[in-house]
Amino acid sequence: MIKTEQVRIWKNWAHTFESHPNQILYPSSINEVCSIVNEAAKLKKTLRVVGAGHSFTKLVKTDDWLISLDLLSGIEQLDEENQSVTVFGGTRLFQLGEELGKAGYSQENLGDINVQSIAGAISTGTHGTGLAFGNISTQVTQLWLVTASGEVITISKQENAQYFNASLVSLGSLGIIVKVTLKIIKSPVYEYKSEKVEIAALDQQLSYLIDTNRHFEFYLFPYSDLIQIKTMNITDKSPQNLRLHHVKNLLLENYLFFILSEVCRLFPKTSRSVSRLSAKAVGSSSISAYSYQLFATPRIVKFREMEYCIPLQNLNSAIQEIRECIIEKKYKVHFPIEFRTVKADDLWLSPSYHRDSAYIAFHMYKGMPFEEYFRDMEQIMMKYEGRPHWGKMHNRNSSELHDLYPKLADFLTIRAELDPNGLFSNDYLKELLSVIPEQKLIGL
Known part of the structure; x- marks a missing residue:
């Protein structure tokens, strides 16, 4: 028997929206998933599937049936x-x-x-x-x-x-x-390194850092000339005990940062000072361990996030314009801005479709106004051919997405073939990708 749950309200991790599903279903086999799909089609219900609920957009919002695959795992x-x-x-x-x-x-x-x-x-x-x-x-x-x-x-x-x-x-x-x-x-052993450097040094070394490190990212702190660089490379060193490393992450990057974030929420004018303090507090560290122990860090502090993917060659110009805009507009923001790189691919709706990419993620602490900050950062991203991360907040409309994704029309043709009646649909997707009226579909 398929496990079901009746809930009044379902919220995603970041609480950026709430949903009122008729029921949540937990299939434990592929056959049960097929049964749910057949029953939904029979009753003319729509289905959305949720994982951890970490998308900030309304991808899984539904008033019909919500499916969790938590029991179909391993x-x-x-x-x-x-x-x-x-x-x-x-x-x-x-x-x-x-x-x-x-x-x-x-x-x-x-x-x-x-x-x-x-x-x-x-x-x-x-x-x-x-x-x-x-x-x-x-x-x-x-x-x-x-x-x-x-x-x-x-x-x-x-x-x-x-x-x-x-x-x-x-x-x-x-x-x-x-x-x-x-x-x-x-599984190799990686050496993870974190250090802070002056932004001027990054300007001179950015291409070198991207090209010579297996995994490289950096964090820009608003109103500070200091940035944090993180790298991971294969090493012949032995893996270390990570207990102290994890404790540090919890205490400094979560609990202490939560307290500082609450201060900024209550007293927004402190955001500039908190950002600069956070940058100065970055220390040099090095640790060796397996990749699954190092890639991810716990996230307790809740926030809003917008992330854009731009062509890699536009990165330096974008960094400069972002810094100048923050200073000019005096945004009350203390969260660092995260920069990562991703190889080009040929996946039709991938933000990295046919271009080596820089991903730039903007965050705002939950409870603090984010609209103006995100809007202006989005304008900069649009200037540099930015494609939004599908799971992060953005304001791009269907027409703009069709311009950004040359294979979107082909994708919609396949969607119409595989789901002609919009079974896997919701209002957000209908508006985001736009169903062509001539297709006479129930929904996207």
Whole structure:
């Protein structure tokens, strides 16, 4: 029997929206997912699938049925000969990292949050950093999709290949990803380093840092000339005990930062001083461990986030304009701005489609006004051909998205083929991607 839950209100992690689903369903097998799809189609209900609820946009908002794949989780098969792993769609990234680590393997790259489900991370184009690597979706070699007909189709470059590049970043609008095969690597030991440098030094060394580090990112602190650089590279050093490292992350990057954030919320004029203090507090550190232990950090402090992907060659100009705009407009913001790099890919709705990319993430503490700050940062991102992260806040309309994504019309053609009656639809997606009226669809 399929587990169901009746809830009055469902909220995402960041509390940027609330939903009132008729019910939440927890299938524990692929057959149960198929049964839910068939029943929803029969009753003319729509379905949205939720992972960890870490998207800031209304991708899963619904008044009909919400599906969680939490019970459809775990590794089905580890293929050491081909260095691949097949996992169910609800598997959380931290769970996958731990299980792979025990067997001596890892994903080639991860983001800085690892609570998402693998299906959710794929569907929204979640990414890490490192110009040798694409987003997490590019690690997929095969996926199993339950379509609106209630059937399971296998999609890869060899089977149903016409759907492959559309299915890997699909916003959950083509069907339900119930299982995926990922390419993996032998788990190396990484040396993680963090240090602060002057912004002038970054200007001179940015290309070198991007090209010579396996994983590289940096944080720009508003109103400060100091930035934090983080790198991860393979080392022959032995892995260390991370207890002190994790305690430091919890105490400094979460609990202390929460207190400082509350001060900024109550007294917004302190934001400039808090940002500068945070920059000065960055210390030099180095630690060696396995990748799944280092990529992600716990996030307790809640915030609003907007993230844009721009062509890598525009990064230096964008940095300068962002800094100048913050100083000129005197925004009350203390959260650092995060910069990462991602390799170009050929996935139709990937923000990195056909271009090596810099991802720039803007944050504002929950409870503090963010609209003007995000609006002006978005204008800068638009100037530099910015594509929004699908899971982060933005204001791009359908017409603009069609200009930014040359394969969006082709994607919608496939969506109409696989889900002709809009079973995997909600109002947000209808408005975001725009259904062509001639298609006579119930919804997107």
